[in-house]
Amino acid sequence: DAKTTQPNSMESNEEEPVHLPCNHSTISGTDYIHWYRQLPSQGPEYVIHGLTSNVNNRMASLAIAEDRKSSTLILHRATLRDAAVYYCILRGSGAGSYQLTFGKGTKLSVIP
Amino acid sequence: NAGVMQNPRHLVRRRGQEARLRCSPMKGHSHVYWYRQLPEEGLKFMVYLQKENIIDESGMPKERFSAEFPKEGPSILRIQQVVRGDSAAYFCASSPQLAGGPNEQFFGPGTRLTVL
Numbered sequence: 001d002a003k004t005t006q007p008n009s010m011e012s013n014e015e016e017p018v019h020l021p022c023n024h025s026t027i028s029g030t031d032y033i034h035w036y037r038q039l040p041s042q043g044p045e046y047v048i049h050g051l052t053s054n055v056n057n058r059m060a061s062l063a064i065a066e067d068r069k070s071s072t073l074i075l076h077r078a079t080l081r082d083a084a085v086y087y088c089i090l091r092g093s094g095a096g097s098y099q100l101t102f103g104k105g106t107k108l109s110v111i112p
Numbered sequence: 113n114a115g116v117m118q119n120p121r122h123l124v125r126r127r128g129q130e131a132r133l134r135c136s137p138m139k140g141h142s143h144v145y146w147y148r149q150l151p152e153e154g155l156k157f158m159v160y161l162q163k164e165n166i167i168d169e170s171g172m173p174k175e176r177f178s179a180e181f182p183k184e185g186p187s188i189l190r191i192q193q194v195v196r197g198d199s200a201a202y203f204c205a206s207s208p209q210l211a212g213g214p215n216e217q218f219f220g221p222g223t224r225l226t227v228l
Binding site for chain 1: 143168207
């Protein structure tokens with residue numbers, strides 16, 4: 001899987017929107033962009049994924065750049081429960097793509 | 113629908129003992145994946161299993177580690193003769209079909225192994 005780059009940490013005030021960036025300049029045409037998050041002392045949790053178009057679900061939105069070399073996870077109103085490490089992961093569709101390759105992620109702190 | 117279950121949640125072993133970690137996938141999921149998270153690091157893939165078959169164990173240490181997913185019962189990750197470097201959080205994930213491309217994996221809460 002291609003490499004992703006994320007800031008080590010970010011802070012947000014409670015109830016404000018949060019934009020978590022991810023750079024993936026070596027993404028291939030068939031790579032999906034996945035986001036997972038890991039709350040303290042818990043297993044990772046799927047957040048959202050996309051291929052080319054922006055995506056929305058009940059948890060978040062995913063904005064994908066037109067050239068697909070970067071993406072942004074958007075939490076519309078951060079709550080204290082959103083404090084977690086957020087991982088941006090590229091997934092191919094070929095053999096071995098079932099492996100999730102976790103980097104260091106972005107540690108999001110939410111300030112009450 | 114119960115999620116992925118792992119037990120025990122915490123396991124303490126002395127050097128040289130065996131550790132057995134169990135994972136029950138979500139109902140209807142026949143694909144199981146194990147990951148290890150060392151302190152202050154990201155999760156690393158260890159092994160992918162389907163019922164009664166090991167599909168990919170490329171991330172497993174060559175010695176002391178083994179995994180199985182029998183026809184009946186949970187998947188087991190077994191670590192023989194544990195050493196302090198085995199102390200980590202071990203996560204199991206499952207999926208209803210081969211996870212790749214758009215398909216997500218569902219993770220359990222993990223087993224935190226401490227080797228004294």
